[in-house]
Amino acid sequence: MILPFTDPACxxxxxxxxxxxxxxxxxxxxxxxxPGYVVCSSAFEQAVGGRADELRALAGAHDHVAAMALIxxxxxxxxxxxxxxxxxxxxxxxxxxxxxxxxxASFAGQQETYLGVPDAVTAAERVIDCWASFFSExxxxxxxxxxxxxxxxMAVVIQQMVAADVAGVLFTIDPVAxxxxxxxxxxxxxxxxxxxxxxxxxxxxxMKRDGTVKKRRIATQPWALIGGExxxxxxxxxxxxxxxxxxxxxxxxxxxxxxxxxxxxxxxEWAIAGGELYVLQSRPVTAL
Numbered sequence: 001m002i003l004p005f006t007d008p009a010c011x012x013x014x015x016x017x018x019x020x021x022x023x024x025x026x027x028x029x030x031x032x033x034x035p036g037y038v039v040c041s042s043a044f045e046q047a048v049g050g051r052a053d054e055l056r057a058l059a060g061a062h063d064h065v066a067a068m069a070l071i072x073x074x075x076x077x078x079x080x081x082x083x084x085x086x087x088x089x090x091x092x093x094x095x096x097x098x099x100x101x102x103x104x105a106s107f108a109g110q111q112e113t114y115l116g117v118p119d120a121v122t123a124a125e126r127v128i129d130c131w132a133s134f135f136s137e138x139x140x141x142x143x144x145x146x147x148x149x150x151x152x153x154m155a156v157v158i159q160q161m162v163a164a165d166v167a168g169v170l171f172t173i174d175p176v177a178x179x180x181x182x183x184x185x186x187x188x189x190x191x192x193x194x195x196x197x198x199x200x201x202x203x204x205x206x207m208k209r210d211g212t213v214k215k216r217r218i219a220t221q222p223w224a225l226i227g228g229e230x231x232x233x234x235x236x237x238x239x240x241x242x243x244x245x246x247x248x249x250x251x252x253x254x255x256x257x258x259x260x261x262x263x264x265x266x267x268x269e270w271a272i273a274g275g276e277l278y279v280l281q282s283r284p285v286t287a288l
Contacts, residue, residue, distance in 0.1 A: 001043040002082050005036055015040050017096025017155035022262075022282050029261060031254070032278050036091070036159030037082050039127055041098055044154045047071050047131060055135040067132040079127070079158070083120035088160040090116045093126040095133060098153035115191065116161055116228035123158055130156045162278050163227065164271035166242045167192030168202055172255040173265040173285060180265070182214065183207045183255055187242040189233065190224030192269060192280075203242045211252030213245060243272075250277055258282045 003010040010016045010024035020038040027033040048055065048071065055067050083091070093114040112133040114126040134154050168187035173180045186195050186202040194200035201219040208214060221238040223230045243251075251270065254277065258266045262282065269281040 001040050001046075002079065003038050003040060004082070004085075005033065005038070010038055014098055014153065015042070015155065017041060017098050017153070017157070018283060019094060019096035019281055020155050020157045021096075023157065023159070023279070025261070026258065026279050026282060031257065032276065034160040034162050034278055034280070035086060035088075036157060037086075038096065039079070039156040039158065041153040041155045044131055044134070044156075055132075067135050068128055071131050072128050079124050080120040083123055083158070086158075086160060090118050090161045091123060091158050092161050093117050093123055093130060094157045094159070095130040096155040096157045097134065098155070113193075115193065117158075127156045127158075130154075159280075162271045162273045162280070164191050164273050165189070166247075167269075167271035167280075168195050168242075170251050170255050170268040170270055171265070171285060172259045172268070174206065175285060177206075181209060183209060183252055185243070185248060185251055188224065189221055189237075189242060190226045190231070191228075192271060194225050196269065205243070205248060207248060207252055209252065209256065211245075211249035213248060216241075247272060247277070254279065 003016065005020075005024040005027045007024075008028070011021050011028060013021040015021070016024060016038040023033050023036065024038070027035075051070055055070060095112055112130050114129065117123050117126050131154065166187055166189055168185060169192065171184045174182045174184050176184065183206075185205040185207065187205070188195045188200050188202045195202040200221055200223070202221075203219055204217040205213055206215040218239070218241050220235065221233055223232050223238075225231075254270070255266060255268060258268060258279070262284070265285040266282050267285045268279065271278045271280055
């Protein structure tokens with residue numbers, strides 16, 4: 001019920017969900033993916049068992065705690081051995097629904113993500129939190145619109161946390177201008193979640209497909225998410241440009257590679273730590 005990214009079976013969306021399969025596929029192709037593993041969709045199906053209707057009913061009552069308790073009392077996978085094998089200080093625990101991140105629908109933000117999880121015991125608790133979030137009101141509403149409530153397949157990704165100096169999002173097409181001949185990058189200091197969630201205004205770059213910058217809009221960032229904590233930035237630091245032209249060119253190269261490998265324009269979450277560029281997620285762009 002638990003597979004490392006290096007296991008070929010982890011590239012199966014039905015086993016690892018959209019996020020997990022995408023990361024495993026990118027890692028198999030030699031791209032810079034932080035190591036991790038997946039609690040497979042079969043573990044979730046076993047944990048829910050015949051209680052799906054009860055869990056859906058709890059969503060209408062906004063009772064996430066009750067949903068957690070209903071799942072927590074059922075068998076769950078032992079994560080300790082896999083957590084220890086990673087040998088890292090902390091991990092990110094992220095939901096990975098089987099129906100998510102298709103060409104027709106992106107379930108980004110519909111289920112939960114937890115950052116900076118420090119140990120195996122807490123990681124197991126966060127897996128159950130992710131499972132319970134599958135039955136949140138917003139997740140059920142989205143699945144009614146985009147798919148079926150009968151689909152009970154969701155995996156959970158557990159992956160090394162990257163202590164990002166800069167992070168953000170790369171679109172291999174321009175979803176705002178609706179142009180396929182250019183890319184867009186959004187970047188913030190520290191972890192990229194504030195940019196993804198829209199709580200910080202990121203630096204914004206428009207590039208040609210070869211990485212040449214056509215337009216840049218630099219924002220003053222008053223704080224950054226460092227190690228899971230909001231850290232205030234001085235006006236001088238907050239006004240610095242997040243990315244160099246060389247880093248933007250490297251992002252463009254990464255975007256072209258992922259787009260070619262996946263056969264469609266990509267929405268990519270990335271991070272730079274210690275000068276190294278990492279892929280945190282890649283999914284099809286659904287905005288066009």
